Amino acid sequence: MNKTSILGVPVLMYHALDSPARPAGAKDVGEHRYILKVTQFADHLTYLYREKFKSFLLEELLDLGTWPDKAVVITFDDGHESNYFLALPLLRKFGFKADFFITTDWIGTDRYMTVDQIRELHKCGMGIGSHGVTHNFLSNMDEGEVKQELRQSMEVLSSITRGRIVSFSIPGGRVQPCLFAAAEQLGYRIVCASHPGLWKKGDFSFSIPRLALESGTDMNTYKFMVNGKKAYINKMLIRYNILLFLKKSMKTDSYEYFRKYILKRI
Ligand SMILES: [Zn+2]
Incomplete structure (x- = not known):
């Protein structure tokens, strides 16, 4: 076993990006601290590129026998339009991939991606996963409502991508105990959570830790994150x-x- 297989892989969690020409917006004021300048994201990718990191989609890594050193997973929650306009061109420029978790009720609403934009991300080799239908916290729902969020969002997204949807990211990181069994039953293979940590090979793939990027995250902190x-x-x-x-x-x-x-x- 190599170092990465033992220590784990950082799974980075982004939300919206912001540029002067395309200021970001977020439905929830509490999420403003998660909005990064596009220049910060460019600096992150430049560092990964220079240091010879390789990005993987979540499902790719799950199925990979040996996890290489310098592996990283990039994820985006919520489905902001900046994911399409600002993140995608940079990811393509540097040759990196990312998983995008979409809240399906927000598709095509003000400052969130449209069906065509999500389809384009998918065509470019990016991963598309579910972030629920309403973004309401699952912890406030009963089992029937949790299943409805998982099932309906999966159906909407698989009709957009014309493919399987196998990953889910928990809105607000608020876990409901029935979530894992329900997700597995419906055919999900991966659930991303919001507690910090590294994803270790062989770990339970229905509660993957992630490292949240915030507007105040400086480059030194970022280097600590990606180097675990x-x-x-x-x-x-x-x-x-x-x-x-x-x-x-x-x-x-x-x-x-x-x-x-x-x-x-x-
Ligand atoms: Zn969210």
Whole structure:
């Protein structure tokens, strides 16, 4: 077993990109911290290219016998139109691939990708996965509603790509216990979560950790992420678990206050 097979592969989580000519928008104000400048994304890909990283689609990596060193997975959540206008040209320029998770009710709405744009991503060799129908948190749904989100979004996306949809990313990272069995039953092979960590070969593929890129992520932090620096990953995990505890035990206003406090200190 090589180093990557033991330590794992970073699965990066992006959302919208922003440029002066095409300012980003997000349905949820809370997501503004996830909007990156297109120049930041270009810097990330330049680094990966120079350091000879190779990007893989999630399903490709799942089926790959040996995971090479310097492997990385790039994912985008929500289906922002900037994924098509800003991310795709850069990915193609550097020869990288990415998986795009689409919220199907948002297709063709203001600042979100259209059917044709999603189809074009797919034609260019990008992965298309589901991010649910409504983006409502699965944790607030009963089993029937969770299955409906999984099934309906899969149907919509497979009719767009005329292919199988095998991956799902959990809206807001809010897990519902029945999700994994329901996803497997419907034919999904991969579920991406939002807790930080590296994807280790042989791990349960229905709760893949991801590393979130935020507007404030600087290049040094980015290098820690893609190189899987253990101290950094552990720090992110501690921060995530503290925030998760606060999220469960506080009202939204107090949570936002403490969240800012913790992000400054950890
Ligand atoms: Zn989302």
